[in-house]
Amino acid sequence: MKPFNFRIDSKAELGSYKKVRHVEARANETFRRSSKVSAYREGVGLKRMSTSGSAFVNFIDVQKSYDGETLVVKDLNLPIRRGEFLTLLGPSGSGKTTTLMMLAGFEVPTHGRIELDGREINNVAPHKRNIGMVFQNYALFPHMTVEENLAFPLAVRKLSKADIDRKIENALAMVQLSQMRKRRPAQLSGGQQQRVALARALVFDPKLVLMDEPLGALDKQLREHMQLEIKHIHQSLGVTVVYVTHDQGEALTMSDRVAVFNDGAIQQLASPADLYEHPQNSFVAQFIGENNRLSGIVTELNGSHCRVKVGDAGEIRALPVGISNVGAKTTLSLRPERVRINPGDGACANQFEARVEELIYLGDHTRARVQVLGHANFVIKVPNSEGVPDLEPGSTIRIGWRAEDCRALDAF
């Protein structure tokens, strides 16, 4: 599992993505002012649509099986709002791509209904759905130039030559590839091909755009750049985007909401902040971000607090989320940046002695692996700022965390 994000940096009460989002918000502002995107927006006559309102896309009781024996998608109910950037996030084989393919029309649901803009589309052919799609390996047509690739959906729609030309120009300007019109896909870099694929999926002004791991083939730096670029294009055009990825950093950076898939079902559908701050089960807690897991048995449960006995070592006060009764097994989830070193008396409900096993210096913070409550892989993130005590491997320290930060989830 990947750590949450390279950007994770501080003990800050809020998850670091909030900081990221703040930075982005500023970047968005400048970007929105840039003439290119707004020109495109005016050119295609799109207005920013409201993100509220009833479902634009709706999966109702959808099931999918390929072999008649196992369900790849189990009882899916997923309303997607108009203008929303929704990410389907999950490990491979979790059903997210199948869900996307059903929406695109390349797979037929075995059971249930899919609605687009209030109309059932189960039996609508893919080419009649008017859905833009960006494929994993771009699927640019190698025998056509960039221009011809972009003209393809417009020519199919029998637009006039002048209209086609104008739309191509606008779309290419939007992805900053105006001078590449006459090139063939093979003559473009991976990042440029990606932009062409994006422009092609948007050039015919679909209301809904699907993206199937579009950034998977790019290197890390380019991927992060494109994440922001796609996000900005989404924000300025107001199209609804359904995005599939297995990269949680990507999902958190770009999405309005994320649907975490596992085992053919949605584990949690929430905003990125909610997913990170309030995971509803141990899969989500483990899949999104870094996470200390402690297994135990519930010994006391009253409303908003519970006590969990971890091994023989001690009891932890935690926030009950996925437990129902005393005596149940539970997995405690605790973010590494929520652990404090040398907390003042009474500041934390949970305080324990820990032995420092290993220190890894990571620039802005240090990861300390400590042994606590019999767990040797307990990780603490210590920001490299003033007033933080120096740690020595082998030394014993006192650590603590608040009961609200420690979520008692279902047994994993």
Added chain:
Amino acid sequence: MAIADRAPLLTIDGVSLRARLARAERSRKLKALGLILPLFLFVLITFLIPLGRMGYKSVVNEETFGRLDHTNQALSEWDGQSVPDEAAFAALAADLKAAQEQRQAGEIAKRINYEYAGAISKFKSITRTVSKMETGPYKEVFLEADKVWGDPRLWRTIRNASGHYTSYYWLSSIDLRHGAEGLESVPPDQAVFVDVYGRTFWIAGVVTVLTLILGFPVAYLLATQPAHRANLLMIFVMLPFWTSLLVRTTAWFVLLRSEGPLNDLAEMIVNQRFEMIFTRFGTIVAMTHIQLPFTLLPIYSVMKNIPPSHVRAARSLGAGPFHAFWKVYFPQTVPGIAAGCLLTFILCLGYYITPALVGGPRDQMVSYYVAYYMNNIINFGQAAALGAILLIITMVLYWAYNKLVGIDKMKLG
């Protein structure tokens, strides 16, 4: 560069870097040469040298050169229109006598007979006559023996055949000959080869188109089926490929016979038997069957490399199934189609055994005549010229193809 201009760079032990590099590279180059040498020699010995020999045979007077020297000299002043003078007759008599002593007179007669039908018997009898004579005059004896010796065309033929090189075989391969006033067409009853070439290209073209029409959908099916089913289908496609050409042709022979199973079936259904063996129809059916994998496999391998996401992308962009296929999928298969069709077409041009077994007399292709001249007539010059012309036409087609499509666009696998 500036440093290299001033003084050559040296390695640590003082030797010129350039010399060191050349030495280091030399062993690698030798190794590379050693790897290609066996194949190079093989191609040289079994392909390039025979090709050169064939070209030579098609232009040389093998049977007569050096055996008609006197005649050649005596005819050098002749106008080519009248009956030659006594000197020419005497020279021919002397050449024939000399040849008869070396038992080569029959060769000369055979060579002249290629161009002058019936000459072989006249030569044999006159050789016998002149062998008995000690001195001339010969002209009366010749003309008395047969009035054919007064025909200027026979003498022109003798003159043309007495030189080292001849254009006879090449001209004859395209139904031309040297007449009294330069080049002329051979009489219609002897003109066969232009027709044979036309027929060869026509049959090859029809077979190529048929294999494409039949093979393309199968290749598409194979490329789009899941692997296990595609493998099974592939075996059916490849099965004829693994069977000997002769066996397959014989199978068609059995199937197409007038008493064969196909005709039995036809009799049951429409109460009539069809003539299928020894026809153009039979030839084309059998050749199409044999050539199908050659056209199909390059197309299949190209299709296999077209990602299914391309058609999906086209569909998502609003193209119907056929439009997506025609505008996005099909253009990407063109390199495979080009490779498969070129392969089949060129292989078809050289077909011999299949037309010979299931075709009629009017369905024989160039290779049949090459074999005929080699095995039956023992006229290597004619066989070589026919083969060389086929090779040249094929190379011209290949060149044109390269100009039009580009050989680098062709994909065999």
